[in-house]
Amino acid sequence: MNKLKQALVLAGAFLAFAGVGQLTVHADTPRVDMVDVSNHNGQMTAPEFVYMRNNYGMKAVATKISEGTTFHDYTAPGNIASAKRAGLYINGYHFLSSTTVAGAIAEADYAVRMAKADGLPVGAVLAVDIENSYQLLMGSRMQPVATAFENRVRAYGYRSTTYTGGYSSSVSPAGEKAWLAQYPYVPTSAMKHYSTEHAWQWTSNQRFASSLGRFDASILYDNFFTAGTDKDVVVPNVTPSKPVVNKDTSAIKKFKNAGNRFTAYKSFRVDKIAYANGMWQAINYDLAGGKDANWTANGIPLAMLDNVTRGNYAATRVGDQVKFMRGYNYGTIDQYDNNSNGAGIVEGRYGNVWYNANSLLAK
Numbered sequence: 224m225n226k227l228k229q230a231l232v233l234a235g236a237f238l239a240f241a242g243v244g245q246l247t248v249h250a251d252t253p254r255v256d257m258v259d260v261s262n263h264n265g266q267m268t269a270p271e272f273v274y275m276r277n278n279y280g281m282k283a284v285a286t287k288i289s290e291g292t293t294f295h296d297y298t299a300p301g302n303i304a305s306a307k308r309a310g311l312y313i314n315g316y317h318f319l320s321s322t323t324v325a326g327a328i329a330e331a332d333y334a335v336r337m338a339k340a341d342g343l344p345v346g347a348v349l350a351v352d353i354e355n356s357y358q359l360l361m362g363s364r365m366q367p368v369a370t371a372f373e374n375r376v377r378a379y380g381y382r383s384t385t386y387t388g389g390y391s392s393s394v395s396p397a398g399e400k401a402w403l404a405q406y407p408y409v410p411t412s413a414m415k416h417y418s419t420e421h422a423w424q425w426t427s428n429q430r431f432a433s434s435l436g437r438f439d440a441s442i443l444y445d446n447f448f449t450a451g452t453d454k455d456v457v458v459p460n461v462t463p464s465k466p467v468v469n470k471d472t473s474a475i476k477k478f479k480n481a482g483n484r485f486t487a488y489k490s491f492r493v494d495k496i497a498y499a500n501g502m503w504q505a506i507n508y509d510l511a512g513g514k515d516a517n518w519t520a521n522g523i524p525l526a527m528l529d530n531v532t533r534g535n536y537a538a539t540r541v542g543d544q545v546k547f548m549r550g551y552n553y554g555t556i557d558q559y560d561n562n563s564n565g566a567g568i569v570e571g572r573y574g575n576v577w578y579n580a581n582s583l584l585a586k
Contacts, residue, residue: 224259224287224316224352224386224404224424224439252410253425255279256443259316261287264436266301272309274433283312283448285350289337290318292329299341312449314348315341316386317372322358324371327351331375338381345380346499346518348448350402353387353394365394380519382500384421384447402441421447450501472564474580483556485566487586490531490546493539502526502573505545510586512563512579520577527551527570 258281260267267284275281286302289295299315306313317334321327331351338349351372358365373383373396385395389405403417404424417423422441429440443449471479478485495506497518504522508514511521525539532543539545546552551570558567558575566580 224261224318224354251412253412253414253423253440253442255281255429255440257281257283257285257314257422257441257448258429258438259285259287259424259441260298260302260438262296262298264298264434264438266298267305267434269305269308271431271433272306272311275431276309276311279431281311282443283314285314285316285348285448287352288315288317288341288343288349289330289334291320292333294318295337299337299343303342312347313343314350314448315343316348316350316352318352318354319358319368319372320355322361322365322368324367327368327372328375331372334372335376335379335381339379343381346450347381348383349376349381350384350386353385354391359388359391359394362391362393363397366396369394370396377519380517382447386424389417389423400445400447404439415442415444418444421445446501450498471559471561472580474564474584475559475561475566477584478556478559478566478580484554485556485568485583486553487547487583488552489586490544491586493541493543493545496525496539496541497522503539505539507582509582510578512565512577512582523576524570524573527573 255275258275272284284302284306286299287296288299303313315338317330319327319330321330334349343349351369353365353369369385373385376383384400384402386402386404387394389403392401392403395401400419400421402422402424403420405416406426407414410425414425416425422443424439424441427437427439429438431438491507491510493505494508495516497504499518499522503525504518505525505528506516506521506523508516527548528545529535529548530537530539530543530545554568556566557569559565560567560577564580565577566583567575567577569575
């Protein structure tokens with residue numbers, strides 16, 4: 224994937240990915256669901272991506288964003304814009320240099336700054352690319368490092384996973400689905416390597432009549448790389464850090480005095496709706512604390528809501544009145560954030576959702 228380090232690749236790091244080596248791409252190959260691109264491929268254009276989409280059924284692109292804490296891939300902004308114009312899902316990746324948790328966090332902060340400047344949408348994947356030989360030799364000791372990077376970019380609203388070689392998959396966090404590379408000598412459509420993961424990168428030798436050079440191609444096994452993006456949401460500017468503890472707001476005090484219990488029986492308006500983080504979600508500006516809402520933090524899964532306006536058998540639209548379904552309309556608050564006057568509720572399998580405490584009180 225990282226074409227700037229071909230000397231290292233040829234020295235052996237990426238040979239672990241390739242297995243016995245790869246001859247060529249022929250007619251009977253695995254699907255080309257996604258290609259990843261970088262400055263090695265040059266600046267990609269929308270017509271090139273359209274050709275790949277129309278002739279190969281390609282769904283997504285992953286573009287290199289950055290490397291370490293100083294290298295920014297100059298092709299990323301144009302690749303992102305071209306993929307969007309071609310109607311493709313766009314994701315990014317960062318080539319990791321570090322072997323420490325602190326270093327991974329610093330690289331993640333840099334990667335997010337670059338991704339935001341490049342226009343990578345919130346909810347897109349910003350993967351961590353681990354393929355340096357000194358990292359692969361660490362094996363499972365790299366897992367906390369990969370986890371630190373992934374957790375950091377998630378704090379900004381991106382999603383993440385680890386890209387690495389199939390034979391070095393121990394660097395990927397335990398229990399996590401990864402994006403693994405391994406290149407058979409003769410790849411065929413019957414092959415479904417690493418089918419329990421998000422994706423298998425099966426070649427670095429894919430060619431297209433529309434473009435010069437060779438491309439890395441992957442088959443996708445789920446919708447991880449084709450879901451969760453919202454082009455209208457802005458990535459937060461502030462680097463996540465330990466919040467300064469302020470005194471409880473009046474609304475938070477009321478919840479605490481009530482034993483952290485809440486009820487939310489009243490209806491509210493759907494101000495935004497999007498397919499984000501693998502599910503349809505709604506946002507109400509009052510409950511989210513403003514229009515700068517974040518789908519990861521403030522999005523309410525539609526599966527938790529009853530549609531008051533049109534019932535539950537028609538698609539929910541912006542402007543509809545909805546209310547929490549029974550079972551979600553009462554309970555206890557799990558977290559508070561004094562700085563934002565936030566009340567966090569763990570909504571079962573949907574995870575933690577943050578609500579404005581004043582608005583939640585009024586419901």
